Amino acid sequence: MRTLSLFLLSLLLLLLFSPSTVHSWKKDEFRNCNQTPFCKRARGRKPGSCSLVATDVSVSDGDLVAKLVPKEPDPDHDDQEPVKPLALTLSVYGDGIMRLKIDEDQSLESPKRRFQVPDVIVDGFESKKLWLQRLSTEKVGSDEHFSSIVYLSDDYEGVVRHDPFEVYVRERLSGDRVLSMNSHGLLDFEQLRTKKEGDEWEERFKSHTDSRPYGPQSISFDVSFYGADFVYGIPEHATSLALKPTRGPGIDHSEPYRLFNLDVFEYIPESPFGIYGSIPFMISHGKARGTSGFFWLNAAEMQIDVLGEGWDADSGILLPSSQKRVDTFWMSEAGIVDAFFFIGPGPKDVVKQYISVTGPPAMPQLFATAYHQCRWNYRDEEDVENVDSKFDEHDIPYDVLWLDIEHTDGKRYFTWDRVLFPHPEEMQRKLAAKGRHMVTIVDPHIKRDESYHIHKEASMKGYYVKDASGNDYDGWCWPGSSSYTDMLNPEIRSWWGDKFSFENYVGSTPSLYIWNDMNEPSVFNGPELTMPRDALHYGGVEHRELHNAYGYYFHMATSDGLIKRGNGNDRPFVLSRALFAGSQRYGAVWTGDNSADWDHLRVSVPMVLTLGLTGISFSGADVGGFFGNPEPELLVRWYQIGAYYPFFRGHAHHDTKRREPWLFGERNTELMRDAIRTRYMLLPLFYTLFREANVTGVPVVRPLWMEFPFDEATFDKDEAFMVGNSLLVQGIFTERAKHVSVYLPGKESWYDLRTGTAYLGGKTHKLDAPEDHVPAFQRAGTILPRRDRIRRSTTQMVNDPYTLVIALNSSQAAEGELYIDDGKSFEFKHGAYIHRRFVFKEGKLTSLNMAAATSGNLPFKSECIIERIILLGHAGGPKNALIEPGNLKAQIEFGPLLLQGRRSSGVLTIRKPGIRIADDWTIKVL
Template identity: 80%
Template sequence: MRLPFFIILISSLLISSPLPARSWKKDEFRNCNQTPFCRRARARKPGACSLIATDVLISDGNLVAKLIDKNREDPATDLDPVKPLILTVSAYQDAILRLKIDEDQTLDPPKKRFEVPEVIIPEFEAKKLWLQKIVKEQIGGDSKPSSVVYLSDGYEAVLRHDPLEIYVREKSSGNRVLSMNSHGLFDFEQLRTKKEGEDWEEKFRGHTDTRPYGPQSISFDVSFYGSDFVYGIPEHATSLALKPTRGPGIDHSEPYRLFNLDVFEYIHDSPFGIYGSIPFMISHGKSRGTSGFFWLNAAEMQIDVLGAGWDADSGISFPSSGNRIDTFWMTEAGIVDTFFFVGPGPKDVLRQYTTVTGTPAMPQLFATAYHQCRWNYRDEEDVENVDAKFDEHDIPYDVLWLDIEHTDGKRYFTWDKALFPNPQEMQRKLAAKGRHMVTIVDPHIKRDDSYFLHEDATKLGYYVKDATGKDYDGWCWPGSSSYIDMLSPEIRSWWGERFSYLNYLGSTPSLYIWNDMNEPSVFNGPEVSMPRDALHVGGVEHRELHNAYGYYFHMATADGLIKRADEKDRPFVLSRAFFPGSQRYGAVWTGDNSADWDHLRVSIPMLLTLGLTGMTFSGADVGGFFGNPEAELLVRWYQLGAYYPFFRGHAHHDTKRREPWLFGERNTELMREAIHVRYMLLPYFYTLFREANTSGTPILRPLWMEFPSDEETFSKDEAFMVGNSLLVQGIFTERAKHVSVYLPGEQSWYDVRTGATYTGGSTHKLDALEESIPAFQRAGTIIPRRDRFRRSSTQMTNDPFTLVIALNSSKAAEGELYIDDGKSFNFKQGAYIHRRFVFKDGKLTSSDARNSSSGKLMFNSDCTIERIIILGHAAGPKNALVEPENLKLEIELGPLQLHGRSGPAVLTIRKPGVLVTNDWTIKIL
């Protein structure tokens, strides 16, 4: 959602004179030169760091050292001495290195610097390796020592004392993987007491930041070795492979900004930060593989990707070869709390990162299906009509959403009694068809003394405070608003209780929640957000935790829904703002996009980047939030959106209605078919959600994640993998006649519509068909489907499955199917089915893939396999034998038909009748 014109005008008057819309958007936000810490950090020269490591020892299983400034005078006589910093290196299982640098608390700094709580999962600390010894060595004939500690059997960590440098290297080769401060750009502005005459205030567009603790920024360089490209650090509407922001031929470029902001109609191909921030970067190259670097810090961050060969004004000389990529990280506050991930494969890095921050939550089945949303469905009659129209046009959907207009005067946890007089009955009618409802709940609370939520929050002191200690008063949808202080566990627990059926009157078990505007958005605040000197519990400044505010709000809401269900059912909460760890609490989306082809195209690198940084349950508003899409664009968006992990159509209230049946019979047919594709593939998607839940591997994957040695894939971001089996290529231009598709690897690929075969390692020019976008099944894989179409996913629970077997050159294939009750947490105690299918030597075998320590609970199903389709098998076999039933079946030979297209003949076995729960074999005779 975004500001209607009258609120924009009011907000502009409160800040300055109103400006035209485009310049208002540009000028509303700071650039690096307007951000003092960024400007200072970028002015540093290589080798400027004068810190050295001393007093290096093992303490409590960690390597600990003091960092002192070798260029300072005697601290006893120096008027402004640089106090020592404390460096701590810790090793963890799976070759994870953690490096922390903070002020020495024994020297009594003015305040304790903020460390972001409750992001690192408790299980991670149990994986700590207790370091036993330090090996001293001289490197390259340097007489100054380095300290080496164990990281794993294959890797070790090195602390170079003077000049200060920290890196991870391979034991066998001595080759570096990751390093920090190799160019001597490290800087740590220490907290100090203001001197007479000093002015620490910062001003921007009429706003004053009092900055009571003065400059406290941190910056350093990080180098990735054996790297061809770097990726990650969402959220930006730009390419998957991060572009250099400083270097030869790059003039006046901005760093990638990480600062959660409510950005109105964001533009594509920009390094500007928008709704979420994850300071996690992944490197990938053919020579070495994959590595990753994560900085746990919630303050504003700016990151430069430094171009090769750059030595112009800065004096920095970076290698022109492709064996290293250098980056420069800057933040306004906090501490150094960083993690080095050595890989060496893409999925290894994701496993290592989610070992620290947690794997994605397992969603309910309904949440993985299609969602219908608009700002706003007007009333109960509108809801009933929209629901009926989906049935009339044979279009399945699972969730209908209500935006802010459903409330009583934009008071959350209420209903407009004139428009929604019977909310429970409305929800029950949807639930009778297996459907659900989502309502919006935002963090700004209307300052109305008669509003129960404001009354309670005020009385309990649960609001964020302004710099003077009063409840912060900002402007958002309800007008004058205050914001719940989600940093406090006590307050989060109170917030969670608001979702009980007793407190949220009119809610039912089929109602779930949407957290919007939780960056937080403040219409009259600096950069449309909260002042940085606002105060949270414990005296924490908002600048220190800004990027994590939405994370804690998301956490509290999800926990509240779990409490509401007595911890039996999984929550569903969509959040616009996010931070590392948000994957544990629900879904996110890419915010207020626009109905244009550029935004359709950029949705793919944005979602791929989110997946690479843990946020696999993500999507973009299908059709674009702003504007009125032409029918062709809307159809293409549905065809692409059917493969998003989170699949939702959404639109601004000023746009024309755009439900799928409003664009003519042919376009309705095309959009229906796209949605049917999603429902057909729900078993495959749900299996991939479980894979993400256990390993951190995303659902949408860049091609190089599955083909890490294929250099052709490294910078491609118009095509993507869905799991390891499907490759999808979007169509991103109007009236396209042809589309080029690169199919990686050496194996064949099968057109999912026709079964036609295409060779790997080649680019294929294909007709751009109106019926669908190109999608291919990888040879050697088996995909489970459900081909019977129902009103909703919950009505498909007992339907049989189809297995599509795509044979490779060895006439083999394999795949998996995961099933549980689709709702509860019982899967954590072993109540699930996990089958592994293998086709080899003319036999299809089903076996149990459950972990031996899955738990005591069991889950059973009477579902069967009703059809088996075999792609790539020569004609000839007439029969199949099902064992142990000893049942003989005929094999059909005929074309595969999907979307009305037909191709070469394929083998089909109908009604083998085998249960998905059982072990069995089907042999081709």
Template identity: 75%
Template structure:
């Protein structure tokens, strides 16, 4: 009886196809105390000054102390450390002093920074002090490549500047004096209430407020980009400042959001707290905060946000405010100066995109759900019948026995190995879904073992956390523990995953984590992980560790399995090392087609090159024109998959009449023709971090007309693609940057660069152009393609 109300609530709320994003289900800044406090602070409020500045162990170290202490400011010094690395990277760490025995060690995110990054450390040898007019005493260290790291003593500020007389600033922290670090403390008395409530949920907050906030300024910037995931424009819009209507900050908090709305700063499935700036005068720079707690970020209105910095009128800047609920300051400054330099510097810290196998960058066919083996064979044969290539067929949760992962419904899929082998005989693979919620069923071998070993996340009382997801009552594996990740990885061996074969790969969904009856549809913040770390401290990294464990498990399967394909919905910095991501549960609307481009470009800028959006939209039934336009654009996504909700009409490409099937076939054929080119670009991403799909300004960094253009994009350096985002469009305006000619991808017509063209919209393609003076690999027939691949594999593998 006790579970009946929850089960009924689950059925009513989460099996109703009309359920969608509801604003009131999620917190805004005013309902989030740490965000509200940080936003209320005024420039210059930071009371900290830097003392005892010296060089120790190859780093600049200092203490941050309050000039005047009171109940509102820290009473214990903070420890600051600046480290320099090769290729223009500076790292800043600020934490409580461990020698002063803080009540709790603050969480630092492990397993994100690649081990080889430490080999690039530069040992700082000397420190010079200068007295600057209007700035007071500063301490300066030489970084590399003509840049210096500087700490101003009073008031405290950290920045990177160009070396030389009157060297201009590139990036700074606390230039506006907004730094605040809430130290973990004991309660003054037992009556002090640290609890936070939202709707029907109460967060016990046993350690009280522990948030951190600070301002970051980007100099010489016209726009800032990054910090996915949001369904909004590529160039981040101001959220605060003069002349700006008050809005929510950009939120970074991994959430399961049904039918998310476009043009919103609301956080979605993944979080990468990395921002890149770009401007015509200076180029690009970047800032990354390694922190897995909830984060909110304000972008101020260009160069008019406030006058606290008192810059020369010719030095532009964009100010931002970064706010996090917990953690430490572990921040990285990237000096650029070119856009590709910044992404290379960032991926030197978090790792480059894994080099995918060829099949995974081809076309994928998915639906929730293909019903049974007969349905699988029918879909497979129809692709052949209609001469439509595809490489991967997917199965969603209904293929399992009662939504228990690593199992098969024996009535619907009685011969899973035979099914996979028949697809493999045609060179095709299969993907099945494996989510982090484990059904609490004593007869289920995963649950029995995980429960016995104590491998689940705990609730605040120390018991196994019990939440609701697709199977009903579920617990969640504590993937922060390396031992549990290793145990999980073993489950993917063909011996342990009964019914699987080497041609089966994996899809991790719902790994934000999604908890249907939890606060904001996720896990309570006071749940406990390995090492007594609260969920609030690592929430945004939970899906990352799950993705990591799955990918490493597949890689252990044996020979030829060292490049696994795993798709993840949740992501975090470093996720690019483990597989692909997609933009989640989008909708069959023209605006969702449009917003897919800036979302994918933003993911690429922040390391996640292998990304795409559900072609056709996950929710709803696209009209035929929208579906065709989506295939024509999706053929240029780095990850190309058609996918749909089980309540939608079937939409395989042959179901819309002969002419429409022909148009979708042609779009998919374009992708296959370009596979050698895409593979080349993935190798480039793997070696340098440069994304596969790129904003125009990455290739044309001095052309201001490209800076806010997010309807067109570059595939590599050779191919420009312009989507069609309006029903019934007859014409499209396309800007072709640069001073070289461009050639129409379809008919070879030549166009002069640096001009905007009003072009007739064609039924059979979206506007796409080859850049003069570049080379791209094209697959013309099987024999030629095979020869090209042999050459590529010989050179690279």
């Protein structure tokens, strides 16, 4: 009878959660703020309710330390136990970073230690600490109590106000504030307790009960950004780039922005609801002051309110009235306060400061920056071979073919269905012979099957996450009954990484890379389709404390495994759906299970831009939409904008109609081919930008205001974006659009990428919306590298020549860069690369070496040449181009030119100058 019951339960779960029945977001599956007790409690607090004051303020080990104690009983808490002092530590680091930690006092008895997220802050960050020697204590303004002042830089200082407790950063000369915490007195820190008889701590949602063995342990506080017009960041949400207020006058029944990694299929655009990733990092920007940032290193569920103007009108709290500001309210279920204040003052400064804490984006292999073709699922080896050959037949380049879960033996990862894929190594080698690669999926759920070697070993070694009773957690996912490895444990991550060796992953080859899906983690029969909060991890950590970082550790282990597989010199490629702060160090992400509709196309742009602002440069959305069947016009428009995503992949659900680019008629095939070729033409630009991101953290694609920080018209625009500092791309997001309005910022001109036509900056232009492209413009004053030969993959392009497109500004000047390395290894870290800076000034183009001059440089050689130099906006009609060294002349033309198959006018072209990309040279236009 028990066997029959289990069978019936399994059948019911398969029917409920089978891929074919997952069609829309079921709102009732997920909690709102009122159903989330810590969020409801926090939102009910009134400004000024925090009674904490800072005492015993001193310097210890180079930090400001203090105790936070209540000045008077907290009216919002009726605790029977006395509140223990909290321990505060404030540290200062180079580059304009201040760190604040608030935790329970470790010298006092406590049921357990609160979780502090490990392995996110990069090695070496602590070496940037500025050791405080002494404190300056003074009364600020009209305060009757003292504040302690710490040095941040020559321009900024941190202030700890003792009574009432508050922390803020201010400019030294003006005294103007930049960032503050607890200015509205909303800080609340629920301390761990030992359960006593009669305590009712359990929480229930639907049929699930959370035992909450340590009681309520949430933290909440307010953060204010001064001189700000808008705030951005805190992905992942399908919303506008500029975050909209969630509380305040005229805002009724709005939810806070939720950060809780969840498998939310067909998520709804313009919703603050959390989806697959969580990065608690917010950036503010305004014309008055510039940019600042705030990061809370905490992996528990978080809810964040953006507070509309006038939200605190009745509080009676007076803040500096001369400064415009945006107020926010941060709430988390557990953890500690481990907060970082970034003082900017520019947009790129804040991103660099954040990256110095969480690490730079990984440098991808060249192939990974090209076009990827995916579907759930390519059926078998014959299907793979047919799709591959069709790309060649239709002369469409691509670099990667993907296999979803159906390629495995019964959803057992690291295996192959030997009926459908009997010769996986040969299949991969055929692709590799054309310079192409394959990606297979490896999810975190492990099928509970004693004949499956991964499960048998993980079970024997005790490597699974435990349930609240201490048994291996048993959840339900694609394979049925499944368990989940405890990736918080470094030993288990190392063990997992070993599974990617060619010996262990039988059927894999060096051209095979990995896709981590469902790693929120997704659990079909769990609360909110994820793991219970009281499940237990390494060191007794509750799942509630690290939930948002689970996928991060899984991504980390997989990436490290591919590096070990390649003997440490093969850059990994791993795509992850779940993400957290620091995920940029391990690979690419995408925006999850979107839908084939215009709203999802529209929201993909701010989603990708927001990820870039928070360190994750390598991101994109499923081109065409994962769910549903796009009409050809939508699919074409998606390819046209997707060609400019950092991660460019077509993907679809297995219930959708096949949608490879050649299935929609000759004209649509031509349009999609043209979009994909545009990406390949611009790969030198993208690869150079990925290197810039790897060094500085500045994203590949950027909001307009990152490049034009003083242009207020750009602050809330997110239908257009910059690719680096040189290209502006405007999406078309409406069906049968005849015209599109494009705002071109700045005072200089912009040149149409296809025709070379010049448009004035600082204006909105109403343009035709032809079917064959989305508007894209090169900024005057930039030099853009590209490759114009059409090949079937990036491997075939290695020795191809380059074209430089020089867009001259009003001073007849321009600059640009080109970065080249071997496209696959880590030798670039040892100096094996070419990095050139091109400068056009006073009629002369100069190529300068930007490679670091270190004794450890390894030679990297390229015989590639420049075959063409195009000058846009050149004044006059020169007749000669003189090349030095060598005193050589190059052919020069002035007049109509075919740019990517389209006729242009007013363009000067230097043909076949015959100069090597790696050399120093000058070309004088006479």
